[in-house]
Amino acid sequence: MAALDAIRQDVIATAARPLDQAITLPPAAYTDEAHFALEREAVLKSGWLCLAHVSQLKTAGSYLALDLFDEPLLVVRDKAGEIRVLSRVCAHRAMDIMPDAPASGKVGLLVCPYHRWVYNLDGSLRGCSQMQHAASFDKRDWPLASFRSEVWHGFVFVNFDGQAEPLEQQYADFARAIAPWQVAEMEIAIDMAWDCPFNWKVMIENWMESYHHIGAHSKTLNLSMPGEATWSEPEHPHFIQAHLPYTDKLRGELAAAAAGGDKVPGFAPVPGLSDEQAHEWGLFVGHPCFMFLTTHDRVLWYRLLPVAADRCTLLTTTLVSKAAMAAADFEASLTSETEMLRAFHCEDMVVNAGVQRGLKSAKAVRGRLSHLEEPVWLIQRHLAARLQGRHPARASRAPYFGPRAAKAAE
Template sequence: MVSRIQPKLHSIEAINAAILESASTGLENAFTLPASAYTSAEYFEYELETIFKQEWLCIAHVSQIPKLGNYLSLDVLGEPVMVVRAKDNVVRVLSRVCPHRAMDIMPQGFGYDERGKVRGFMCPYHSWTFDLSGQLKGAPAMQKTCDFSLKDHSLIEFRSEIWEGFIFMTFNSEAEPVATQLADLHTQISPWNMASMDIVAELEWDLDVNWKNMIENWMEPYHHMGIHVKTLQTMMPATGCWTDEYHPHYTRAHLPYRQSLIDSIKEAEAKGEHYGTFPPIPNLPEAYRYEWTVHVGYPDYLMLTGPNCALWYRMLPISAEKIHLVTTILVTKEAQAHPDFEQHLAEETQALKDFHCEDIEVCTAVQRGFNSIAFQHGRMSYLEKPVYQIQCYLADRIRATGNVPAVFLEALA
């Protein structure tokens, strides 16, 4: 018997070479990413520097901090930050690190909640106080320190923008504005007016998977006929799904309803009723009333739009094989005013949990497979076009950051 076991790729250059080669061949000839791209700690650190610290990261929705003084505390790529609605209704993303002695000013171990409402912030170490904009307002016993000025010791503010109601931050001062990068996507999701919607449910998950493993599974419909055969496949058969052409900043896949389901929805509408739980979002274009549309704005804006709600996933990579995931449901205020809203919410939350648990099972098992000596890379179905497009995005990032292996530079010469 001839063994098909091959040595794993370990160097950043070798992994990049494999990605560039596959991305240049077209979907029909492409391979999946090399297994090491999902397991290598060195490659993960490389991705943090060349992708996550260069791009915009979606970290919150405006409905999570609706009033003056509302804050949301989280760690982004190991950086302690907080999203705050400050004076004049300005949303800011501030560092939680005190400029005095580097103390986290809102450590959960000291009784601080992950979210809440405050008038200002006080570091628990030496009681330095800051206003909602991060300006230092008080520093006890510093009067004998030479040339000490309160205005010189504010909390660091990270660059942030609000787009479609979502709060993005970046560590890159030169990143192109979110609105510019996602201008084409804006025209497609603007009918939902998500800035006016509210997050009404959140589920948190700590998963032993690589971030790309999670996103690839999120985007491709091929697995409907497998792990989702009793859930999503009954509504949106895999072979009826399709994906838009490649865009450098996002991928968008369409998951149309089965015709029998469309007929049932139209029958209910003809009777003046609505099908399912939440009432439909008003004024949606005809095509969007009978499909789910799945998006990833690179690298981490995971959004699903449906006829009556939207799902947003906040995915924060922790290590090469760990992520922290928050899955949320967004609905209109009209849906919240419905007399059966609580029942609708319970049903939709359970449905989200059911199919997401199926995804967790396969993603976790796939991650174990990436560590096997029996797997190097695989081939792709035409239904995995989103997976290939993610690969093309990674190839774009490799080229943009100048990490093209020598063999490809020679070919371009």
């Protein structure tokens, strides 16, 4: 317990440093199983975790089956159209009711294969043979357990401890920032599953900082969104937002395409975006680990499921508008964009796995952070706050860096 508390106190002390003195967290924060168990309760299960998008659950009986924190979960649309997060644990003898089912599919009823107890899609018990001699037995008393869930802008979230404030409140500013994309009306066009041999924080730190474009993505993303041009919004209690502006070259190509010139690779542009929104990648992480990205023609969402101190699973998805899917060149764009996404995803997988190996080394040091790694510092501050049972405070200042910071300094 003393060793665990020492890690916790180190995380809190590290996060208290100002940005220009920021360093990395202690390696044990990424490798120690006891610390992961602490984060699981204090950070992850106390927050909202994203499991699905409504486009994966279009009709009654559509489901996703997944396991998280030793809980067999079922995300399902019932016959009334409501999306629920149910336990797959049978109320009879604790059998997983879908032990061999595909990860996604469609069902009419939920049937436990052990003793054939049958449940409706809303989790209520429909039938159970040979229970007539059980005294005072009432089917209404034996539904599948459910977890607190909400649908926010088309995404299905679960809160394990049942205490998080509603997403409508937590993510109100987040919702305003992404409103033009109408992501609830989009559909998943590309998805890729990854088994990741690294800590969940390694993933979200890599996701949010674009300093590594200079290295890991030097031949891909850095050509259109140079790492040195990126900047972050001031601290928010419930999410982080960063800006990755396009190069002048790419801006010119997009303008020429809009005027009838050669098409830029990608999908049909999202209408109604501001000039800034249409010419950058907008990076977000909704605490604790909702990874979301906006561009001029799509949205990316990464479903991150922490498993252990050195492992997580990831589903990387691309969502596009129905208009984009109806375009004549959609299939060709889908093929080329899938390959592009796989290329930079693989670059990230290599560096993330390499970071985890390095963190286990006796020679690992506490590195200094660049100003371009401000999102990593903000992640630290969120973690430290949650380990103290609170949320970070909202910053009342201009950004430290970027065009808005420069304007404020004039």
